[in-house]
Amino acid sequence: MEDFTNLLARNARQIGEMLDAKLSNHIESGEIARPPRLLAAMRHGVLNGGKRLRPFLVIETARLFDANIEAAQCVGAALEAIHCYSLIHDDLPAMDNDDLRRGKPTVHKAFDEATAILAGDALLTIAFDFLSDDKLELDAKIRLQLINGLARSAGLGGMVGGQVLDLEAETKKPDESGIITLEAMKTGALIRYACEAGAILSNATREDRERLSEFGAAIGLAFQLADDVLDVTADTEALGKTAGKDIAANKATLVALHGVEWAKHQLEGLMEQADSLLEPFGNKADILRATARFVIERKN
Ligand code: GRG
Numbered sequence: 001m002e003d004f005t006n007l008l009a010r011n012a013r014q015i016g017e018m019l020d021a022k023l024s025n026h027i028e029s030g031e032i033a034r035p036p037r038l039l040a041a042m043r044h045g046v047l048n049g050g051k052r053l054r055p056f057l058v059i060e061t062a063r064l065f066d067a068n069i070e071a072a073q074c075v076g077a078a079l080e081a082i083h084c085y086s087l088i089h090d091d092l093p094a095m096d097n098d099d100l101r102r103g104k105p106t107v108h109k110a111f112d113e114a115t116a117i118l119a120g121d122a123l124l125t126i127a128f129d130f131l132s133d134d135k136l137e138l139d140a141k142i143r144l145q146l147i148n149g150l151a152r153s154a155g156l157g158g159m160v161g162g163q164v165l166d167l168e169a170e171t172k173k174p175d176e177s178g179i180i181t182l183e184a185m186k187t188g189a190l191i192r193y194a195c196e197a198g199a200i201l202s203n204a205t206r207e208d209r210e211r212l213s214e215f216g217a218a219i220g221l222a223f224q225l226a227d228d229v230l231d232v233t234a235d236t237e238a239l240g241k242t243a244g245k246d247i248a249a250n251k252a253t254l255v256a257l258h259g260v261e262w263a264k265h266q267l268e269g270l271m272e273q274a275d276s277l278l279e280p281f282g283n284k285a286d287i288l289r290a291t292a293r294f295v296i297e298r299k300n
Contacts, residue, residue: 004290011059012052018077019046022126041111041119042126045088046081048102053295054079054194057219060287061198061212068201071138075146075197078130082154083190085123088116090163096245124154138201145200153193162186173252180221180254187227188220195219208280215277215288222270223295228255229263234299267296 023043025034055076062072091098091106092113099109108116130136131147138146152158162185165174169182184192195216199209231246232255246253255263274292278285 004287004294007287008051008053008056008294011056012050014073015052015055015077015080016047018073019080022077022081022130023047028129037111037115038118038122041107041115042123044104044110045107045116045119046084046123048104050080050084050102052076052080053291054083054190057191057194057216057288057291058197058201060291061195062202063287064198064212064281064284065202065204065208067198068137071136071201072198074130074133074136075201076194078127078150079190079194079197081123081127081130082150082159085120085127086154086159086163086190088120088123092116095163095167098245127154139203142201142203146197149193149196149200153189158185158189158193159187162189169252170249176254176257179252179257183224183254184217184221187224188217191220191223192216211277211280215274215292218270218273218277219292219295222267222274222292225254225263225267225270226296226298228253229260229267230298230300231255232260271296 020043023039023046025036025039027034055073058076058079059069059072062069087101088107090096091101092108098106100106104110106116107119111119127150128147131143131150136143154160162182165178165182166186169178174182192213193216196209196213199212204212228246231253245251246256250256254266271292275289278288278292281288
């Protein structure tokens with residue numbers, strides 16, 4: 001297998017190119033004008049060196065079923081647009097109030113707060129533009145399932161709902177199951193969707209779809225747990241965002257509750273769970289296994 005880091009970097013380049021093309025100053029049919037400052041803020045929030053892990057998961061789960069990779073890349077780009085919007089909004093003074101993202105000034109610092117809010121809004125809508133565009137060749141029923149799945153994982157009962165629970169947790173500490181729910185929603189929902197989307201667009205069986213959704217849930221939880229560990233153990237330069245914020249804010253995380261060693265043990269348990277869910281796919285799932293390992297061991 002090609003070195004995992006190279007694979008991830010190549011995917012990041014390809015997804016970056018798709019997003020770059022979508023965020024050009026070319027006016028698409030149905031649009032009236034593309035205001036340059038808004039477009040520049042969207043580009044700042046998107047084309048700034050993310051890992052593009054969520055699109056990678058869509059593509060690699062789709063590969064299990066020999067699906068059309070161009071369609072998977074398009075679904076991945078839509079998902080990445082939503083992920084980038086969530087980061088722009090999360091960094092705002094009303095939420096995490098952060099100056100640094102991916103090692104660069106956050107969108108509201110480089111532009112202003114109103115522009116950052118609107119750049120996030122327009123990235124959310126552009127995700128649905130990607131998925132509904134007829135340049136994306138997909139069976140209508142599959143397309144609707146993809147759109148519906150994305151809306152539900154990103155919205156009220158998914159990422160946005162999780163962010164609200166996270167904000168509420170600042171004043172009323174949740175118990176362990178509350179923390180797991182909020183993390184499964186805030187961070188886990190999009191990662192889970194990424195894995196399920198690969199199966200949906202491949203028209204996989206219900207069983208395979210559920211299996212990949214469970215795989216996504218396991219690595220989504222691992223992703224957040226690793227993030228909480230990094231907040232304690234890494235420095236700001238390595239992270240590309242402010243380290244130590246959870247402790248400073250006395251935030252309720254599983255790491256705050258049980259400690260770093262417990263979290264590392266849990267991460268290994270989640271890796272085993274991910275491995276066993278991938279078993280029926282044999283060698284075809286090697287890249288997904290490596291992705292789970294990467295999530296657990298990541299340094300930023
Ligand atoms: C504001 C609606 C709204 C939602 C925000 C995603 C999120 C919900 C908040 C982000 C808070 C945070 C830093 C959570 C930790 C997990 C996470 C999403 C890390 C960033 O994702 P990566 O590592 O980032 O995939 P890159 O930069 O590689 O894209």
